Amino acid sequence: MECIITRRANFSASHRYWLPEISETENIEKFGTSSRFPGHGHNYVLFVSLIGEINEYGMVQNLSKVKKILHQEVTSQLDNSYLNHTWSEFTQTLPTTENIARVIWNRLIGHLPLVNIQLFEHPELWADYQGKSMEAHLTVSTHFSAAHRLAHPHLTDAENYEIYGKCARPHGHGHNYHLEVTVKGEIDPRIGTIVDLEALHKVIDDHVIQLFDHTFLNKDIPYFAEVIPTTENMTIHIRDLLKLPIQELGAHLYKVKLIESPNNYSEAYS
Ligand SMILES: [Zn+2]
Ligand SMILES: [Zn+2]
Incomplete structure (x- = not known):
């Protein structure tokens, strides 16, 4: 075994x-x-x-x-x-x-x-x-705070409470989200990095943190006017926002992990 x-x-x-x-x-x-x-x-x-x-x-x-x-x-x-x-x-x-x-x-x-x-x-x-030769993964961890409400627009309040519980309360609630972004790439034989770390931090900051931090996701982020901002949907959206800019840095986005609370997190691979 x-x-x-x-x-x-x-x-x-x-x-x-x-x-x-x-x-x-x-x-x-x-x-x-x-x-x-x-x-x-x-x-x-x-x-x-x-x-x-x-x-x-x-x-x-x-x-x-x-x-x-x-x-x-x-x-x-x-x-x-x-x-x-x-x-x-x-x-x-x-x-x-x-x-x-x-x-x-x-x-x-x-x-x-x-x-x-x-x-x-x-x-x-x-x-x-x-x-695997020069291939490595690098993960950076960061955080943002945001509010959301989980409710399906086609359902009544009673039906939403049934599905989402307290998360469906009408005025929303907040989380301190922790975000882990893992990139995959080839170690440069001289410099030793798979990606310019400062540039990676800037990409995450520009494409996610600046957009999401201190917002009410459902109202402030157009994407979440249509899509319910569950941890899962947020993870997929963050992955899609980061994929191309990370590729432009010469690395590949490998995984996004979004930790909503000590009790739950969601992961998506690219
Ligand atoms: Zn919540
Ligand atoms: Zn150092």
Whole structure:
């Protein structure tokens, strides 16, 4: 019986986005404040997922052994280090979140039956890598607040209460929505990114956040005059709004996840 297990590990490290072959002005233009000397740091959180048959001891892998390997091969080397100079791979390709995930995979694959490497640079930015050459996924998490009312226009108030419950109350109610946008792309062999992160944030901000934040969705967003703004319909609409602009950045929208409350969320793949 095959099963996937995941082990977490942490390390704190610094890095700098700086290419010696271009000028200071070009570095600043390309990387902004991330190019500043002598670098800046993150508290990275690593999730290593392993696949395998469950053995006679009820385990896919002995986690004490996994912990030891992660310490030996990754965290003892990277913790409190300056990444650019720590592993030679980072001289070739800058230590971006997606590239660190890729290099960690390459360093661990000889020791463990990996199925996914997930690396958080901070709680609102993480990468996933699954051993597919230069392909990686990058997720950014953001939020907006909006009000809505769930009611079908062709039904009576009584019928709407029957279907949507309290969500059909006439004057609406609000949520603090959390939005996770995952893009898929090829890691640039020199810069280490799959997409210009600042440009991605701007696309999400311009096409979703600025439109949705602090609105009454049913009244302020023309699309939701016709379509009931359930989490599902909002997820699909956000996916459709983001697909093309993300493509124009040279990446592919992979998934949109909209978390309406701690009790429910909706996901759509592109
Ligand atoms: Zn950084
Ligand atoms: Zn609601």
